[in-house]
Amino acid sequence: MKMHARVGLVQEDPAEQSKPEGRKKPKVIAFSGYEWTVKSGKQPLGPGPNYFSASEKNVWLDDKGRLHLKMTQKDGIWYCAEVDAVKSLGYGKYVFHVEGGIDRLDKNVVLGLFTYDCGAEKKYYREIDIEFAKWGKAKTKPGLYSVVPGWVKGNRVGFDFQLAGILSVHSFDWKTDSICFQSLQGKGAGAKEIKSWNHASKYVHKPGKEKAMINLWLFEGQSPSDAKEVEVVIRKFEFVPAQK
Numbered sequence: 001m002k003m004h005a006r007v008g009l010v011q012e013d014p015a016e017q018s019k020p021e022g023r024k025k026p027k028v029i030a031f032s033g034y035e036w037t038v039k040s041g042k043q044p045l046g047p048g049p050n051y052f053s054a055s056e057k058n059v060w061l062d063d064k065g066r067l068h069l070k071m072t073q074k075d076g077i078w079y080c081a082e083v084d085a086v087k088s089l090g091y092g093k094y095v096f097h098v099e100g101g102i103d104r105l106d107k108n109v110v111l112g113l114f115t116y117d118c119g120a121e122k123k124y125y126r127e128i129d130i131e132f133a134k135w136g137k138a139k140t141k142p143g144l145y146s147v148v149p150g151w152v153k154g155n156r157v158g159f160d161f162q163l164a165g166i167l168s169v170h171s172f173d174w175k176t177d178s179i180c181f182q183s184l185q186g187k188g189a190g191a192k193e194i195k196s197w198n199h200a201s202k203y204v205h206k207p208g209k210e211k212a213m214i215n216l217w218l219f220e221g222q223s224p225s226d227a228k229e230v231e232v233v234i235r236k237f238e239f240v241p242a243q244k
Contacts, residue, residue: 027054028086031067032237039082039215047110048221053079066099067234069216071109071224078223082215084116090207091242093173096130096214097187099233103142103163106224107134110217111232113170117210124148124203126210128179130170136219145172145181145197147204155203159195161185167235168194175242179204212237 026037039045040054053059053072058081060068069081096113105111110133117126127148134140146156167187173180178200184191216232224230 029059029061029067029083031061031065031083031234034212034237034239035086036083037086039084044221047112047215047217048080048219050080050217050221051077052082052217055079059083066236067214068231069214069234070229070231071216071218072229073223073227078218080215080217082213082217085212088207088209088211089239089241091174091176093171093238093240093242094128094212095169095171095236095238095240097235097237098168098170099166099235100231101163101166102132102168102232103161105132105134105142106226106228106230107136107138107140108219108222108224109133109230110135110215110219112213112215112217114213115174115210116213117208120205120208120210123205123208126205126208128172128174130172130181130183133219136222143183143195145195145199147179147199147201149203152201152203154201155199157197159183161194174204174207176206177204212239 029036029038038054038059039052041052044051057072058070058079072079102111110131113130115126115128120126129146131144132142134142141158141160143159143161150156163185169184171182178198180198182196183194185194186192214234
């Protein structure tokens, strides 16, 4: 399995995805007006690596159309969850409405809201990330914005925050010359800003075949240190195309 070097997301090599033993034929769900494939496989896959499940115990829509991602444990194995948009969207604003205590995730649990182009290694996979994780260290700031390669100075910023409740909204606005990140707590007109960051560099790539993705996984495949199952709800996903 090929891994690109950065703290955080580690996706499998595209060749791995085509192996029958590595990935099953994907299940497709409809969420927020878009189709999404649900990741699963008989063997551990990146990021992590972890076991990913398309079971309705791990990925499902409730009667309000909200997407539930749940990390579960069965017979000593932890199963993670990921959905990948079928359609590439390109320049525009990607908005993720989240319900859950993402400021209090276990130190080994990661929630990712991002874009990724499996076939664009030379373009650093066109990866734009909003992640909530502590990367195995209890005292690490739980929020992270990054534009891959994250090891380049100026391509990432971590931030600390505490939610007043369990509702938050996170977005990145991908333009031709910049990517503007923002996180809000609450919803609607009463939402308050947690953090914002404007990034401009040569790593603001042009669109290709990147897809919006959402995943809940375990850093380095380590079990949650508290041994508890984890659930996060994505209330809504929005995409606002860039004005031409």
